[in-house]
Amino acid sequence: MDKLRILIITNLYPPQVIGGYERAIADYARLLHHRGHTVLVLTSNTEEYTNTTYTNQEPKPVVYRGLHLCGEWTKQGTHWFSLEEVASRTFLNRQIVAQELQTFQPDVCLAGNIDFLGLELLEKMLADGIPIAHYVMNATPGYISELTPKSQLHQYITCSNWIRDSLKQHGYPVNTTQTIYPGAAVEEFYQTELPPRDRLRIAYASLVMPYKGADILIEALSLLDTGGMEFSATIAGGTLIPEFTLALQEFVESEGMQDKVKFPGALSRQELKQLYQTHNVLVFPSRFQEPFGISQVEAMAAGLTLVTSGTGGAGEIVQHSKDGLVFESENPLDLADVLCSLPVSPTEWERITRAGQQRAMSDLSQLHTIEQLESVLFKLVSIKI
Incomplete structure (x- = not known):
């Protein structure tokens, strides 16, 4: 048979x-x-x-x-x-x-x-x-x-x-x-040229829900902004709690970051690929024990640097400083520190990114x-x- x-x-x-x-x-x-x-x-x-x-x-x-x-x-x-x-x-x-x-x-x-x-x-x-x-x-x-x-x-x-x-x-x-x-459909997301790394271009692509940690990322972005770090960010994803997304948007406006942080809502597969073409880091800040996290692999294949909380099965996708970066879950200060470390060492940033892309294409x-x-x-x- x-x-x-x-x-x-x-x-x-x-x-x-x-x-x-x-x-x-x-x-x-x-x-x-x-x-x-x-x-x-x-x-x-x-x-x-x-x-x-x-x-x-x-x-x-x-x-x-x-x-x-x-x-x-x-x-x-x-x-x-x-x-x-x-x-x-x-x-x-x-x-x-x-x-x-x-x-x-x-x-x-x-x-x-x-x-x-x-x-x-x-x-x-x-x-x-x-x-x-x-x-x-x-x-x-x-x-x-x-x-x-x-x-x-x-x-x-x-x-x-x-x-x-x-x-x-x-x-x-x-x-x-x-x-x-x-x-993941790595061949579909793969990009031969890595996205430009002239500054931090941060993507979030998941449900915008408390357990997914979008608020942790927003807090880290506020710390980056206060420290004078140049960045832009896109918080992409639908939600089952609209008031949670609204609260995040209101916080962004109160911090004066509305020109740096965008909320496009849920994206189609094609729109997600376009998002990855214009961003160079995917932050996966989940605070709950993730079974896995396929969006991380898609982003790695597209040539984005994965910065993850590594909770649950998500911790099996990359090794810290080898093919991705891991920060302490629910710690926006640590997330901000990890993000800040990338632009100060462009060679190391590229090495980690290429290793992550290779990991996605060969093993995942x-x-x-x-x-x-x-x-x-x-x-x-x-x-x-």
């Missing part, structure tokens, strides 16, 4: 997205389809999370948006529907999965984010003898460790060693777990990821046979 019938189950799928998890699973679906596998994506139709700036590339796999989520994401966090509603939606989801197993007849399942979908769907497939590779890009797979499927046909894939260690600490079995870095490409993922799927199918 050289080609597989792959069922992908995930709660959201582009253009309905919240963050990088959905985009990564969509990229794998597209790449597996492009490599000749027959791919069916089974997901929900949750239009309130539609992000029109995200477009998936051709060729596209078949996507069926028939599943029903059992909860929603709010400003306060996750919210489950009533027990009666959850029971009703779970029953409908089991029927849909049973129907697709009968008509599509997959060889293997790649599970993504199953939050608000429930473990029952995976248990149904395992009961029917369908192997499952669950690609975990959150601290937990969406259920408590005691409910982990016991079948040898079930295997976790983690997006970083930090996630694998987190699973182990929470009691999940990780004996067969393999870490596969998500990788989607091609490398998909080859590893394909190997896991074939291995699971061979166990079934």
